[in-house]
Amino acid sequence: MSATSPQQPAAKPVSPLTERLTALETALKRIIEDALNWLFSFSPEAGEIRNAVRAMLFTLLWLYWTVTLYDLEAWKNLLLPLRDALIKSDMQLIIIESGLLAFRTFFRAEVLRHLLMLAAPYLLAREMAAIYLADIFEKEAEVARKFLSQAAFGENYATIRITQGAILADQQGSTIVQIGGPGFLSVDLDSAVLFERPDGSAHVIGPTAISREKNQPIRTLFSREKAPIDRPKKNRVAISAFERIRQCVDLRTINGSQDVSARSRDGIPVKARDVQYTYSIFRGEKPELSLQNPYPFDKEALVKMVYGPPRPVKVGGAPNTKPDWIESMPGKIVGNVANGLGGFISQRSLTAFFAAIGKPEEEALLQRATGVQNAGLSLAGESSSGNVDTPLQAPAFTSRASLSERLLGDLEKSLPNSGRQIHWLGVGTWDTPAEIIPANHLAAWKMSQENRTLRSKDNLTKLYKDANQNELAALIRQMPLEAYVELDDDVRADKITEAELIDALLKGYHQRLLDAQKYLQEHNETASKVINTALEMLNHLYIHQTGSDYYIGYRVFSKESDQITGAIVYRFEMVVASVPLSTYEMTPINFDFLDAPSLIFTLGLEAEGVSVTPGAPQEKSMGRDDIFIQATFDVTLLPGDTANTHLTFGQRATLLDEFNIPLP
Structure with a gap:
């Protein structure tokens, strides 16, 4: 079944x-x-x-x-005097009786x-x-009372105005600024502002004078599609609860000027004076200008300007309590212009952008050399060959107009990544020390003519040795002979002591060796063992005890990448030392070996989104008698990139200290 x-x-x-x-x-x-x-x-x-x-x-x-x-009978008795006054039609009596009645009842x-x-x-x-x-919110109680009155019952709603990229001075104590919304905001045509909602999201508000679709409160009240909260009404918008001002921005085009100093590839100091430019917030790919909206802008650009730059961390320092809106955006582009123009100067010799000989001078020299050769051949009874080497060729030259266009194009590509936009740039006038240019040019031209005439490897070698000996003699005269003479005069005048003289000489030697080591590293050469040994000995001698047994520290070098065109390699040297090492950013730590003859330290570097070599932390063994241990990391940045590096110093599972270093 x-x-x-x-x-x-x-x-x-x-x-x-x-x-x-x-x-x-x-x-x-x-x-x-x-x-x-x-x-x-x-x-x-x-x-x-x-x-x-x-x-x-x-x-x-x-x-x-x-x-x-009162009961009904009591009310009748209270109203009798007022009734009699009304019957008599005595206005003065009516007013008096009405006031007495109100006082006897309501009060x-x-x-x-x-x-x-x-x-x-x-x-x-x-x-x-x-x-x-x-x-x-760490504010005054009176500010909190005003905020409660506004938020709960809409009493005396605060209104602030943003003009020329800043809050009016007399409105900076408003509850909207101190605590946040609700309230009203009026933004002029030349400004915009970024608010932060309670959940941390950004809320960008542009000029409120721009006309938009009229608001319909009854319709939006019962509609699932709510109207935007930043819809202007009477040239102002309502700010939601606890929305706080993070940053204001000036939408107008800003005029800027600066001087840029750098050294040419041949080592001559050059200054570009009065470099002028105009820039603004990024206005979008195809901005539409009108009388109602004379300063269009991209809202994402404002977000990039506010949240894009890394914030440096000051170890052991007090936090910065100054609000961001104190300084108006878009800020300055001094660093961008200096990096672009300074990089151009440092990669070229002086003749590449200074006025030098050109095609007319080159043709005149060639014509003269041809005439001399033909005259000599005629005297010798030989026929003219017609092949004459150019005595002097004009170097590749970049005019200021071409340089301005080139630098403008580079900045037009890189600045939008930070929310800014450059409109025009003009390289100013070149300036160099008057006493340096003639001497250097004469020496260079003389050497060029001699090399062209001699064309001998032996002569070039001799010139190199002579120049090397002259430079070495100059360095010896400057350090230590001239330095010692100056310091000895100070000792005789009782300005410094003999110990301070020795200390100053050690500093000079140490700095010269560091310069040599850095030069070799930047030119992909290895420093000799003599230089490294001398530096270790000076580091051991030239110390100042600060009351701590051990120290941690770091230093950073930079050079151009050999593998990636335009990339910059930043080399971090992290150390743990028993003495403070000069040229390092050193921090004392409380640490002791106890009974252990040696310990393992872990040194690491992290940087999100960029290449770090090696990619893993390094373990280094340090003995009780060792002066220091060192770990090296290379961070590669592509053109226009930035990074925030995180350095950690640890021993076993204990974190000794950490540092945040923004690049570049």
Whole structure:
């Protein structure tokens, strides 16, 4: 026998009336829910309604307590004097009796007692809320009271104005600035502002004078598609609760100028004076300018300017409590211009961008050399060959106009990544020390002519040795002979002691060796063992004890990458030392070997989004008698990239210290 399962009862059909009633009930619930949400929101309209409801309830309770104070017979007796005054039609008497009646009823002790019982808890709760809010935001209690009045009941809504990329000075103490919304914001055509919502998201508001679609509060109240909160009304917008100003930006085009100093590839100091340019916030790929919107801008550009740059961390320093909106955006592009122009100067010799000989001078020299050769051949009775080497060729030359266009193009590509845009740039005038240029040029031209005439490897070698000997003699004269003579004069004049003289000489030797080591590293050469040994000995001698047994530190070098064109390699040298090493950023640590002859230290470097070599932390063994241990990391940055590096020093599972270093 097979078991049969019981049949399920068939579902009853739903009548059309039931479906309509259900839909009506759902719609009513949605309307009530939306209405309550709107009523208890922080919008200005909802605050005004709550304030009106509060006033109405207070008035009704006052009337209720006044009316129920007397019975009907007592009210008749109270109204008799006013009735007699009305019968006599004496206006003065009517006013007096009306005032006495109001005073006897509305301001009777029994009525005021009820009002006091109602007002006391209200005022106490409001004061406690203000104190709590002031403690949370670290503001004055009066600011918190104003904020509560605005947020809860829409009283005296604050309005702030942003003009020329800044908050008006007399409005910087407003509750919107100190705590946040709700409130009103008026932004002039030349400004924009970035607010931060309570969840941390950005809210960019542009000029509020730009006309947009009119707001329809009744329609949006019961609509699922809410109107944007930053829709202007009467040239201002409403700010939501606890939205705080993060940064203001000036949308106008800014004029900038600066001087840029650098050294040419042949080592001559060059200064570009009065480099001028105009820039602004990034306006988008195809900005549309109009009288209503004369300064268009890209909202994402403002977000990049505010959140893009890394923030340096000061180890052991007090945090910066100054708000970001104190300094208006878009800031300055001095560093971008200096890097671009300084890089151009340092990669070229002086003749590549200074006025030098050109095609006319080259042709004149060639014509002269041809004439001399033909005259000599004629005297020798030989025919002219017609092949004459050019005595002097004009170097590749870059004019200031070409340089301006080139630098402008590079900045037009790189600046939008930081939210900025350059419109025009003009390289100023070149300036060099007057006493350096003639001497260097004459020496270079003389050497060029001699090399061209001699064309001998032996002569070139001799010139190199002579130049090397001259430079070595100059260095010896400067350090230590000239330095010692100057310091010895100071000792004789009792300006410094002999110990300070020795210390200064050690500093000079140490700096020269460091310069030599850095030069070799930048030119992909290895420093000799003599230099490294001398540096170790000087590091051991030239120390200043600071009360700590051990120290950690780092230093950074930079050079151009050999594998990637335009990339920069930053070399980090991290050390743990028993003495403070000069040229390093050193920090004392409390540490002891105890009974261990040696310990393992872990040195690591992390940088998100860029290449780090080696990619893993390095473990280094340090003995009790070792002066220091060192780990090296290379960070490669592509053109226009930035990075925030994180350095960690640890011993086993203990983190000794850490540092954050922004690049570049």
